[in-house]
Amino acid sequence: MMTDIVGYSRLIGLDDVATLQAIDDLRRSVIDPAVLRHHGRIIKTIGDGLLVEFASVVDTVACAIAIQQGVATRYTERPDQPSLLLRIGINLGDVIVQDGDLFGEGVNVAARLERLSEPGGICLTREVRDQLQDRFNLSWADLGEQNLKNIARPVHVFGISPDVIAGLPKEAAGEIGTVEAQISSNARGFSALSPRLSLVVLPFMSASDAADQSHFAEGMTETLTTDLSRIRRSFVIAPSTARLYQDQQTDLQQVSRDLGVRYVLRGSIQKSGSRLRVNAQLLDSQTGAHIWSERFDGDSTDLFGLQDQITGRIANSLDREITVAALRDAEVRRMAPDAVDFLMRGIAASYGPQSLESVQRQEAFFRQAVTFDPGNSEALARLAWSILLQELPLQHSTSTEISQNRVKEAAEVARAGLMHDPDSARAHLALALVHRLHGDPKGMALESEAAVALDHNLANAHTSLAMALIWLGRPHEGLLAVEQAMRLDPRSPQFGVFLSVLGRAQLLLGNIEVAADCFAKAQLLPSSLPNVHAGTAMAYALLGDLEAARAAARQALDVAPRFRMSHSAYAPLAQSPDLYRKLYREVILPAAEQADLPV
Known part of the structure; x- marks a missing residue:
């Protein structure tokens, strides 16, 4: 779907400030919510127009109708703003995906159709009309075969006039209204539901008017919105729209209807001296139920560091909570x-x-x-x-x-995943594991760094980087990387692995008591791996407690009877540098031998 504002250059010439404000208001109040409700994805802004992608022809046409109805209603209610009219073109066709953008004849045809549309109307191809069949009660204007600029073949075009659109039943604000009620039951099964992973971050409230606290609250809201947008499959409302709901007493079901979202995240900030407390809550806007809540305390002397720590933890927690809740919904609906x-x-x-x-x-x-x-x-x-x-x-x-x-x-x-999405942090993380299995810690480090750069909240990527750095003989840097993973996701099911990697770094740095404590804590967690028991055994051996060391070694062999240090996570990889091999010979192996671990 391509949209364009009629007479944009003229309106800018008359009053550029008022026109841009009106366009921003139209995006926030009409276009973006309609695209969200109909499961679309805004690919890019092209001057005063938009390119939007949908998985369903029905959703595309329903969205276009909703937008044109919303534009007409908006300026009946707001005569003080410049009158903006839109033209919309819709095409069904193959596209080329490159760097998150769409190219190809499918896009070009939609752009040409938009220019054929009446102001306030919609133009679409015969293929689109045929796909709709009888799902809408529409009067079509048959515009015949059209020779479109730079398109080799004639295109059969149909139009929907503004009068026809005005005569259709209107969608209620933010709801899936009677336009979509005309869609047959064999259309997409979840059309009447908010997207399963849809969310708005309401502005965090500050208990004080102090400038630094207010700025922290604003920064928290902005950063959280950005981080949560990185959750794959999610729809997250832009902060500019979320600001319209500053009042924490806002009815959550109204927010859901207005924005077409399922979940609302809200929070508050309190400061006492240099101490700062942040409370966050995730609520189901359709039922009002509390899904998740947590409190964070920190030192406000490093506001940015504290903000990153809190937003990272919230993003990881919410990814889990929203996914599990959405899965429960699917099971209840038996879809x-x-x-x-x-x-x-x-x-x-x-x-x-x-x-x-x-x-x-x-x-x-x-x-x-x-x-x-x-x-x-x-x-x-x-x-x-x-x-x-x-x-x-x-x-x-x-x-x-x-x-x-x-x-x-x-x-x-993994490479196929990167072909479809070059910014997939998890695909880079998988390739890091490929390098590990090929015995290449340097390649593992590079892929892990790429994953961290693409998603700094991906705790497993920091842990992967930590392991690579340890195998490269840089345990101090590895320690810093795994500590970041632990701060980001203290409730991770992989937390035992985090502790084990931290213990490994501390062991190589000579902090034996700290290492023993890390391994002992990891042993208490579910699914404790043989490497954890082996680490415990070596730490106790270095502390002189051979009885405890050998008991831990027996636990490692109980879990994995074929355990050998040469196959463990402590052994050098094929391409590990001499620095790590030296640490292995002088620290790891003597401790393993004292603990009676098979080498």
């Missing part, structure tokens, strides 16, 4: 599973205790998601990750063998 449902089932499985069976179940769900949607970059990235986890020697599997065919398959799947 036919699709790619998103299988994807969420796999993600939900990744949030529980990790075992070989759990990882195999994740792989099965992600394979189903990719079968339904081969271009789903997140499903591809997570599928690659779940395959690779099963190939880590003596981790979820008791085997010391690595299937290079499986590693090759996972690498191809």
Whole structure:
């Protein structure tokens, strides 16, 4: 769908400030909510126009009608603003995806159709009209075959006039109204629901008018919105629109209707001296139920650092909570599973205790998601990750063998994910694991750094980087990286791995008591891996408690009878530098031998 404002240059010449304000108001109040409600994705702004992509012809036309109705209503109610009229063109066709943008004849035809549209009307191709069949009660104007500029073949065009649109039943503000009620029951099954992962971050409230506290609250809202937008499959309302709902007493169901969102995140900030407390709540706007809440305390002397820490933790927690809630919704509705449902089932499985069976179940769900949607970059990235986890020697599997065919398959799947989405942090994270299994810590570090750069809240990426740095003989840098992972996601199901990596870094740095404490805490968590017990054994051996060391070594062998230090996460990788090999010989191996760990 292409939209364009009629007479934009003339309006700018008459009053540029008022025109730009009117356009911004139109986007916030009419266009963006309509696109969101109808499951569209704004690809880019082209001057005064928009390019929008939809997965359904029905959604596209319903959205176009809703926009034109909303524009007409808006300026009946707001005669003080410049009268903006839109032309809209709709085409159904293949496109080329590159760097998140769309190209190709499919886009060009939509742009040419928009110019044929009446002001306030819609133009579409015969293919679009045929797909609609009888789903709308519309009077079409048959405009015949049109020779469009730079389009080789004639295109049969139909128009919907402003008068026809005005005569249709109007959507209630923010609701899926009677226009979509005319869509037949075999159209998309969730059309009458808010997108499953849709969210608005309401402005955080400050208990004080102090400038620094107010700025912190504004920055928290902006940063949270940006971070939550990185959650794949999510719709997050822009901060400029969220500011319209400053009043914390706003009716949540009204917010849901206005913005077409399911969840509302709101919070408050209190300051006492240099101490700062942030409270955050996630609410289901349709039921008013509290889904999640948490309190954060910190020192306001480093506001930006505290803000990053809090937003990272909230983003990780909400990703889990919203996904699990959406999965429960799907199960309650007993809807036919699709790619998103299988994807969420796999993600939900990744949030529980990790075992070989759990990882195999994740792989099965992600394979189903990719079968339904081969271009789903997140499903591809997570599928690659779940395959690779099963190939880590003596981790979820008791085997010391690595299937290079499986590693090759996972690498191809991860690269396919990057082909569909070059900004997929999880695909880079999967490739980091490929490098680990190929014995290349330098490549692992580079891919991990790419994942962190694309999503600084992805805790597993920081942990992957930490492991790579340790294998490169840089345990101090590795310690800093894994500490960041622990700050970002203290409730992660992988927290035992975080503690184990931290213990490994402390062991190599000579902080033996701290290392022993890290391993002991990791042992208490579910799905404790043999590497954790081995780390505990070595730490106790270095502290001189050989009885406790050998007891921990026996636990490692109970979990993995074929455990050997040479196959463990402590052993140098094939391409580890001499610096790490020296640390392994002088610190790790003597401790392992004292603890009676097989080397």
